[in-house]
Amino acid sequence: MSKKKVFDDPAQQLFKPRGRILFFKYFVLLFFVVLGVRFWYLQVVDHEHYVKAAENNRIREIPIPAPRGTILDREGKILVDSTPTYSMMLYLEDMTNAEDTLNILVSRFGLDRNTILKMINAPGAKTRPLVIKTNAAFSDRAWIEGHEFEHPELKIELQPQRRYPLGEVLAHVVGYVGEIGEEQLREPAYDYCRPGDIIGQAGIEQSYNKILMGKEGYRRVLVDSRGRVLQQLEEIPPIPGQDIITAIDLDIQMIAEEKLSATGFYGTAVINDPRDGGILALVSHPSYDPNLFAAGIKATDFNRLVNHPKRPLRNRAIQDRYPPGSTWKILMAVAGLEEKTVTDKQILPCGGGISTGDRFVHCYGSHGGPDMRRAIEISCDGYFYREGIKLGIENLEKWQALLGTGIKTGIDLPNETKGIVPSRQWKRKEYPKDPKWKEADMVYASIGQSGVSTTPLQIMFAITGIGNGGKYYTPHVFKEAKATEESPAIVYQPKVRDAGFSQDTWKVVSEGMWRVVNGSGTGRRAAIADFDVCGKSGTAQVVGIQSGATGEQKEHAWFVGYAPKDAPEIGGVVLVEHAGHGGVESAPIIKACFEEYLRKKKGLPKEELAQDATNKQPNTSILNAATNNTVSSVIVSVQKTKPASTVTKPNLSNQNSKPTINKPAKPAKPNTTKPLVKPLVKPLVKPLALLPQNNRGEKNKPQIVPTQANLGGGR
Amino acid sequence: MAGIILKETLRWRDFDGLLLLAALSLVTLGTIEIYSSSPSTGAIYKDFWVKQLIALLIGLVAFTVVVFVDYRKIYNFIPYIYGGSLLLLVAVLIFGHEVKGQRNWINFGPMSLQPSEIAKIAVILTLAKYLSPLRKGNLPWKDVLVACAITALPMGLIMLQPDTGSALTFIPVLALLLFMSGFNLKLIIIAAVTAIIVTPAAYFQVLKPHVLKPYQIMRIEAVINPELFEQVDFRREYGYQTFQSLIAVGSGGLTGTGVTKGTQSRLGFLPEHHTDFIASVLAEEMGFVGSISVLLLYLFIIMRSIGIAERARDRFGMLVILGFAGLVFFHVIINIGMVIGLLPIIGITLPLMSYGGSSVLSMMILIGLVINVNLRRFAN
Structure with a gap:
């Protein structure tokens, strides 16, 4: 096919498939109209919806847990408080490959796969990051901080954790905390709670949850597509829960605990x-x-x-x-x-x-x-x-x-x-x-x-x-309930x-x-x-x-x-x-x-009532002895205090024979004056395991x- | 009468300045959005937008050369162009620079060339040359097969890179040129009607239950049922990119967030924001006004080209221009369709706007050819 033949044959060269070209034009036009209409719907009709979606995309609310109020006895001794612990958090929004993340959690941190899946599907997961591990070890923290770029969905945060310093003592009174359950969420009594909240599940923790809990704050931050925080937009501080003073008298409580334990039986005691x-x-x-x-x-x-x-x-x-x-x-x-x-x-x-x-x-x-x-x-x-x-x-x-x-x-x-x-x-x-x-x-x-x-x-x-x-x-x-800046007493x-x-x-x-x-x-x-x-x-x-x-x-x-x-x-x-x-x-x-x-x-002071009731055993209080250096001066001091004291009646002969008198004398009745420091938990453990099943x-x-x-x- | 016309070989008033202007406008808009969405690298000559402008300059030089050379002279060189592009495609497989498992580029010092873009010009020219002589009656099957072979050879090489998206663009060009060269209309109608009937049946009866993988089904169904995107899991697994693109487009509103103010692209939510998703960036930052302007500019280029094709002095010129129009049309529909969630994600760029020097260069050459044909529509 030479150039001349192609370009100079008018019959051939002038033929144009006009019908087919016209069809092509309408075809093109139709598609462009579809695109244009779609743009109209996305950008004008549904605009607001996508603006919100864009906001959600780039703005994260990171909750700041409110410190839960402490629980005190009537004299202000701490029964329950909170202590900050490192928690491992999972931010679902930033999880790009769920399988990958799960594998790391299971193999690297030894967590249970099904437990995590359950947490991810729980209602709480929709509103806040998941606490997947509490008391994270140093090595865990180091790993997560070192893999911030690869795994932005995993973060370490300081979270308050409830602490019960008395252990088993008063457990039934103070109760314990746990995540709010699905049924609880539907109860009107918990209308102030959101999924994932930690609430009291027994005892005072439950009865006075609203007072103790406070209100969560949050940080609004701008993140990029990998979930890395770029900038903090605002911070709403949490409203701390109120501290509760209870009617409990820890000294009496300890006596009751100890005495009941000493019987070797189970049972209960209430003092009011x-x-x-x-x-x-x-x-x-x-x-x-x-x-x-x-x-x-x-x-x-x-x-x-x-x-x-x-x-x-x-x-x-x-x-x-x-x-x-x-x-x-x-x-x-x-x-x-x-x-x-x-x-x-x-x-x-x-x-x-x-x-x-x-x-x-x-x-x-x-x-x-x-x-x-x-x-x-x-x-x-x-x-x-x-x-x-x-x-x-x-x-x-x-x-x-x-x-x-x-x-x-x-x-x-x-x-x-x-x-x-x-x-x-x-x-x-x-x-x-x-x-x-x-x-x-x-x-x-x-x-x-x-x-x-x-x-x-x-x-x-x-x-x-x-x-x-x-x-x-x-x-x-x-x-x-003690007053706070936000709440009256x-x-x-x-x-x-x-x-x-x-x-x-x-x-x-x-x-x-x-x-x-x-x-x-x-x-x-x-x-x-x-x-x-x-x-x-x-x-x-x-x-x-x-x-x-x-x-x-x-x-x-x-x-x-x-x-x-x-x-x-x-x-x-x-x-x-x-x-x-x-x-x-x-x-x-x-x-x-x-x-x-x-x-x-x-x-x-602690030991003296026994003497008071049982005709005054020899006693020198630590308070008296502590200010004196020598044995003789202690004796003098004891003698001096003798007329003023209405309770103690020092036995001089006893003291002379025993020079180490700055140690308070052991009272005669052992059952009323056992040292309180002895852990009360111990006697409970054994019988719990040994006793046969109750048939009551x-x-x-x-x-x-x-x-x-x-x-x-x-x- | 005829003699007078034939003497007027080149009329500068037939130089289609508006077509060039439309193309330059698109490149400009694209460059603005490339600038807006890509962080500066610190060295200005390495920034994407600067590279794009350099490509445009090279493209304008190529454009000028193409305009001044009579397209009928190019006609004789077509086999060499075709052969040369095939060589480049082979070379890229051997010497190509591998990025993300694909060998799409050959490096020439600071610049790199994407041979598949050159191959597009070569295929359009070769097909136009082969199909330009008018056959009697319907296009013979033999010619159809030859045309298919002309297309299949570079396509196959591109598939080896592998760059499926680019390879796909050859099919509509081939189809359009066959259609314009007298392919049996009855067959086309029968095929179209069958497709309309069979496609849904095939999808629901065969493809969906037996052939497609779950994620492919999800991606297809997300187009029909956009509510799927509201499910977080779905988004995360199957439609993240589409969803992010929809958010970008939708949050643009009527007039957009303003250049450099779009959070979707600047914070990295949009994938491939300077290449495949440049239209999302533009839609976010310039809003509906910007999106429609871009659509109208493309529509203008396509319609204007078809008009020039109709008035071309010969079938070769007409077919070259229609090939160009078909190529642009296909790119725009697929790319924008993907950006606005009507089509699944395929790696196809938006011509003239997406970042990519080879693409800009080949587009400027093709536009040069269109203007060239228009300039010489009364020439001997």
């Missing part, structure tokens, strides 16, 4: 101030270490705690019900006097028991014919069988509620359980085969069996309320209710309880000189078990009391599981706590008709 309802101490054994939760509890640890037969997570004082045993007789007495079914001088025979229905129900002894005061003092079952029959179930039902059992006390700790007090209706419901309320049922109910079942806190609430002349102060742990206002019984009734019953401790009663081990301790012991049947049994089968030992008699300042309850007699095992614990209270009230059952369902042998065994 009847004048305003403040809880001074609350022990529940076995306990757990809330620090496990603070770092994000491992599934194995959690399952171990939840599935443990002794259920250490439960606060026995408010969540578990026990038959109150003889402590219940106090309520029976008040109800009887108020309903005038009995008078204080009226003598009811003990008779060694009572014959009802087709059987004879024993008293543990034979007490002749006591009046009410005497019956309380010696805890005569026979008297109260008859008193109960006179009272009747309807009156009991009425008074148990007035006296604070069978209802929730309203303590400011979560998950309080209601007590059970039997009624005709209750019997129908619980025992459909034997639905009628019989005299025998009433007999058992009169001594705190037969379905009567209360939490230890309710018994304390009831008895200290009675001791207080019917003034029932709602128990509370919270005392005050919150001070607890005591709530009081009057049970409405007469002064005469109070007199009779409180005299009875005084005699329990100070007379020939069962609570003599709780007596403190010049402090008029009143109280009542109880030895509660473990369901369906013979009295005098041992180990798991043994009765629960109750003691509830308050002091002084005429104007109670302190009250308390102790329940030791399977320990036998309340007067033996539980009363000394109450005594020790009350003594600690007295010691502090009088402003004495979940509901603690009482047996309505015990055998004869198991009630009147004491005769």
Whole structure:
């Protein structure tokens, strides 16, 4: 094809496929219109949407956690605080290759793949970076900081972590923290929370979460496409949570912890101030270490705690019900006097028991014919069988509620359980085969069996309320939330209710309880000189078990009391599981706590109360000795202080024989003055592992008709 | 009458200044956005925008040369041009400078050449030359096969680099030139109708369940269903680049954020912002006004070229210009379609605007050819 032929043949050269060219033109035009319309939609119609998307792209909000308020005892001693720890964070927005990141987390940092996947898919992941590892080791931090460029999605941040310096002590009161659950997020009570928030999940941490939590702040930063921070735009500082002062008195708490541990049994003790309802101490054994939760509890640890037969997570004082045993007789007495079914001088025979229905129900002894005061003092079952029959179930039902059992006390700790007090209706419901309320049922109910079942806190609430002349102060742990720059102080206002019984009734019953401790009663081990301790012991049947049994089968030992008699300042309850007699095992614990209270009230140093109560052992306080250099001058100084001191009575001969007197002398009674520094956790660990499974059952369902042998065994 | 016309060989009033102006405007806009989106390297001669301007200068020199040489004289050199470009394509496979696993460039000192851009000119010229004689009736199958072979040879070499995006651009040029050279219209209509019917069926019945990989399906479906982009996971895995481009375009609004104010490109969210995604940068910083202006400039260049093709004095000139128009059209549709999320991501540049000296050079040569043909439409 030569050039000439191609370009000079007009027929060929002038031919133009005009139709096809026109088609091509429209084809081009059509496509350009499509592009133009698309630009219109993207840039004009949906503009706002993409502006937001661009913002999200380049602006990150990095949360600054609010410091959670500390929890203090009434004297300002730290019960719970927070400590900064290095946390490994995962920023999902900056994760370009999920598989790659996951592999690093699993192989390099030893994290569990499924756990991370779960976290990534949790609702919390949408609002904030994930804390994938707490307490990151130095090597972890170094690696992440060294790979900032390759893995901008991984960062190390200082995050406050909850610290429970007391460990297992007070665990049930302070509770623990954890990430908010999906169900919790839907509850109106948590409407101020966002997914991923760390909230209180038990105890004070839960009850006063809103006060403690504060409000998260954030930093708005400009990032590039790799998530590297280019510039900080603004910083909204967090609003710290408020510190909470509790009613707890750590000194009394420690005494109670130690004494309860020393029994070798599990159980619970609560000490309160009847004048305003403040809880001074609350022990529940076995306990757990809330620090496990603070770092994000491992599934194995959690399952171990939840599935443990002794259920250490439960606060026995408010969540578990026990038959109150003889402590219940106090309520029976008040109800009887108020309903005038009995008078204080009226003598009811003990008779060694009572014959009802087709059987004879024993008293543990034979007490002749006591009046009410005497019956309380010696805890005569026979008297109260008859008193109960006179009272009747309807009156009991009425008074148990007035006296604070069978209802929730309203303590400011979560998950309080209601007590059970039997009624005709209750019997129908619980025992459909034997639905009628019989005299025998009433007999058992009169001594705190037969379905009567209360939490230890309710018994304390009831008895200290009675001791207080019917003034029932709602128990509370919270005392005050300290003011911060943003939030005013919150001070607890005591709530009081009057049970409405007469002064005469109070007199009779409180005299009875005084005699329990100070007379020939069962609570003599709780007596403190010049402090008029009143109280009542109880030895509660473990369901369906013979009295005098041992180990798991043994009765629960109750003691509830308050002091002084005429104007109670302190009250308390102790329940030791399977320990036998309340007067033996539980009363000394109450005594020790009350003594600690007295010691502090009088402003004495730790060891001195023992001497005060037990006729003054030789003692030289460290305060005296510390300022002197020589032994002789110490003696002089001690001699000099002798007339001024109202408490210490130095024994000179003893000092002369022992020159090392700047060490305080060991008091005689070892059980009241064991050193407090000894870790209380230790004794708990072993029995927790060794004891066989509890067969008490979940509901603690009482047996309505015990055998004869198991009630009147004491005769 | 005819004699008078034939004497007027070259009329300077037929020099299409507007076409050149449109092209220069696009290069200018492109250079501004290259400047805006790429951080300065410190040494000015290394900055992308400076390199682009240098390429433009070289392109203008080439343009001038092309305008002054009668295109009919070039006609005889076409086999050499074609052969030379094939040699370059082979050379690049051997001596090429490897970037990200591709050998697309041959380095000449400070400059580098992308032979596939030169091959585009060569293929257009060769096809135009081969197809320009008018056949009787429909284009014979033999000629169709030869035309395909002419295209397939450089295409295959480019695929070896591998640079699939560039290779793909040859197909629409070939198709358009076959269409304009009398390819059986009935066949075309039948093929078109079949495609419209069969494509969705094939996609849903065969491709989607059996052939395509999940990520390919996701990418295709993201075009039909843009809401998929709202899912974070999807974005992260399959559509990150498209999504970032959409954000850039959409956040531009009516008038844009202003030059050097676009965060999407400057903070690195947009991938390949000075090459494949230069249109996103422009859309973000100049807004709808800018995007539409660019579309109109391209439309003008294509329509103007088609007009010149219609008035060309011979079929060779017409086919060269239509080849150019088809090439630009295909590039613009694919590139902008990708930028605004209508098409999946393919590495195809926006001619005249994307950074790339060889591309600017070849475009200026092609525009020179268009103006050349227009200048000599009454020539002997």
